[in-house]
Amino acid sequence: MKRATALGVALVCASAALPAWAQEEQAVVVPEGPIESPRSGAIVVRAGGYKPEIDKEKALNGATPYKDTFGESSLLVIELEMQRFFYQGIGTAGVGLSAGYGEKYAAAKLAGGGNAAEKTALKLVPLQLNGFYKFDYAAFEWGIPLVPYGKLGLVYTPWWVTKGDSTNTAQGIKGSGGKWGWAATAGVSFLLDVLQPRFARDFDSDLGVNHSYLFAEYSYADVDNFGAGGLDLSSRRWMFGLTLDY
Amino acid sequence: MRLTLAVSLLFASAALGQSVSFSGTAIQSNEIVVSKADCATPKQVTWTRTGNVACDTLFIWLSDENCTGTPGTGDLTLKEISQGDTVSLTGTLTLRMSDALTKGGLTCEGQTTEKTFKLCATTKTVDTLGQCKDTDSNVGTTSVSFIFDPSPPVAPDAPSVTGLDGALSVSVSVPSTATQLRVEVVSLVAGEDGGTPTAGDVVSSKDQATDNTTFRMDNLENGVQYGVRAFAFDKAGNQSPASALSTGTPIPSNGFWDAYIDAGGKETGGCGAGGGGIALGAVLAALGFWVTSRRKQS
Numbered sequence: 051m052k053r054a055t056a057l058g059v060a061l062v063c064a065s066a067a068l069p070a071w072a073q074e075e076q077a078v079v080v081p082e083g084p085i086e087s088p089r090s091g092a093i094v095v096r097a098g099g100y101k102p103e104i105d106k107e108k109a110l111n112g113a114t115p116y117k118d119t120f121g122e123s124s125l126l127v128i129e130l131e132m133q134r135f136f137y138q139g140i141g142t143a144g145v146g147l148s149a150g151y152g153e154k155y156a157a158a159k160l161a162g163g164g165n166a167a168e169k170t171a172l173k174l175v176p177l178q179l180n181g182f183y184k185f186d187y188a189a190f191e192w193g194i195p196l197v198p199y200g201k202l203g204l205v206y207t208p209w210w211v212t213k214g215d216s217t218n219t220a221q222g223i224k225g226s227g228g229k230w231g232w233a234a235t236a237g238v239s240f241l242l243d244v245l246q247p248r249f250a251r252d253f254d255s256d257l258g259v260n261h262s263y264l265f266a267e268y269s270y271a272d273v274d275n276f277g278a279g280g281l282d283l284s285s286r287r288w289m290f291g292l293t294l295d296y
Numbered sequence: 297m298r299l300t301l302a303v304s305l306l307f308a309s310a311a312l313g314q315s316v317s318f319s320g321t322a323i324q325s326n327e328i329v330v331s332k333a334d335c336a337t338p339k340q341v342t343w344t345r346t347g348n349v350a351c352d353t354l355f356i357w358l359s360d361e362n363c364t365g366t367p368g369t370g371d372l373t374l375k376e377i378s379q380g381d382t383v384s385l386t387g388t389l390t391l392r393m394s395d396a397l398t399k400g401g402l403t404c405e406g407q408t409t410e411k412t413f414k415l416c417a418t419t420k421t422v423d424t425l426g427q428c429k430d431t432d433s434n435v436g437t438t439s440v441s442f443i444f445d446p447s448p449p450v451a452p453d454a455p456s457v458t459g460l461d462g463a464l465s466v467s468v469s470v471p472s473t474a475t476q477l478r479v480e481v482v483s484l485v486a487g488e489d490g491g492t493p494t495a496g497d498v499v500s501s502k503d504q505a506t507d508n509t510t511f512r513m514d515n516l517e518n519g520v521q522y523g524v525r526a527f528a529f530d531k532a533g534n535q536s537p538a539s540a541l542s543t544g545t546p547i548p549s550n551g552f553w554d555a556y557i558d559a560g561g562k563e564t565g566g567c568g569a570g571g572g573g574i575a576l577g578a579v580l581a582a583l584g585f586w587v588t589s590r591r592k593q594s
Binding site for chain 2: 119167213224
């Protein structure tokens with residue numbers, strides 16, 4: 051009986067010890083650098099001036115209704131873009147979808163040309179689907195914190211004009227619609243991680259934000275229903291913003 | 297002895313929890329405010345009670361002082377629930393300011409200042425040892441004031457009027473007790489011997505809460521001079537006298553769209569989406585869903 055008990059105790063001890071022994075045999079790989087979470091997309095927030103080329107419409111014969119109403123200033127546009135990466139190697143490529151909003155208010159005009167108390171406004175919602183490529187290889191591999199990039203996209207911009215608190219109608223035509231077009235964008239991002247590497251690592255481990263950038267970009271957009279005429283919402287504009295890779 | 301104590305404690309715990317709550321659409325911010333015009337108008341309030349009426353009658357009443365004791369001669373009793381009643385758990389009260397004033401020897405016409413009554417629920421409650429207290433105390437959990445407000449707000453200042461296209465923009469000052477404003481656009485009747493014009497028929501009217509003091513009065517004729525006056529209303533619905541009459545004239549103006557069309561712009565509006573546009577829109581929507589819906593792999 052004593053021998054059987056001793057055998058049982060030995061078996062239990064052995065069964066408990068075996069997994070531990072097996073674990074000790076497994077190789078533990080310790081990464082050399084900090085561990086980074088997988089990167090799959092980005093969120094981009096940007097703002098900038100948007101001056102539509104309305105006064106360049108040929109049918110206007112040199113008349114300048116935009117300038118006469120709003121002066122030389124631009125609409126302030128704010129945009130949010132969601133990007134999805136489908137290639138990460140020598141740089142990063144993917145598709146992005148952005149939506150924005152911009153508006154410009156001015157006084158309506160009296161018959162004599164003076165300013166009325168009534169306000170008129172042009173409002174836009176620029177939507178864009180684009181493909182992009184950014185050369186971030188140098189930033190990640192060589193430590194150069196500048197990332198040049200380019201985008202090519204399809205644009206659709208709903209727009210409407212108000213006077214007072216309703217949509218402006220003139221000669222029976224309601225002042226609202228949507229315009230198709232295309233846009234090409236080039237820009238450069240500054241990788242903020244280089245300023246506070248430890249904060250950047252915490253940002254990744256805590257929130258999953260791999261990298262953050264400040265950027266400036268220039269867009270060449272033809273938004274005139276591909277030359278079909280009518281209201282020309284084309285623009286050549288600078289935008290500035292923040293990108294968060296996640 | 298122990299059994300008696302246990303039973304009395306059990307009884308006391310149920311009695312200690314007795315309470316009466318009041319609810320109803322007439323109650324706004326724990327107040328029911330009535331004007332002189334509504335002095336005899338009934339206001340419905342629902343009462344609901346919990347616990348036992350263990351010691352004495354439960355009174356629901358209107359007091360012009362505090363909710364303590366039992367209703368006096370000047371107080372209006374609305375409901376009595378007898379000791380031991382386990383059936384009457386909820387019901388509806390009908391409050392009339394005229395009744396409350398009359399009980400106190402007052403009248404709707406004679407009362408020229410604000411008068412406040414408290415909606416009370418009082419009874420003798422049980423103390424922690426299971427003994428009934430000597431005096432009635434308040435068991436109402438909702439503090440409701442029934443207020444007679446016979447005084448209208450003062451008239452707003454003469455409104456500031458700006459001419460818009462087919463409309464007038466009217467800015468109104470708010471008297472201190474006002475909660476609602478009304479602006480009326482009226483036709484003008486010429487004064488005698490070319491004197492100051494007076495208000496004629498009401499052309500349009502609009503009410504707004506006092507947090508928005510700018511009114512846009514639409515559907516007016518350009519080039520026609522109109523009179524504009526404002527009224528203030530307090531919580532009770534008392535209407536102030538009319539403000540002094542201002543005048544304004546709608547003026548035609550051109551918005552940006554007018555300027556564009558007048559200049560020969562060829563835009564005809566619409567979404568610019570033929571069959572191809574709709575297809576592209578569908579592609580955009582699908583890709584947008586794909587871009588935003590996939591979760592991060594980790």
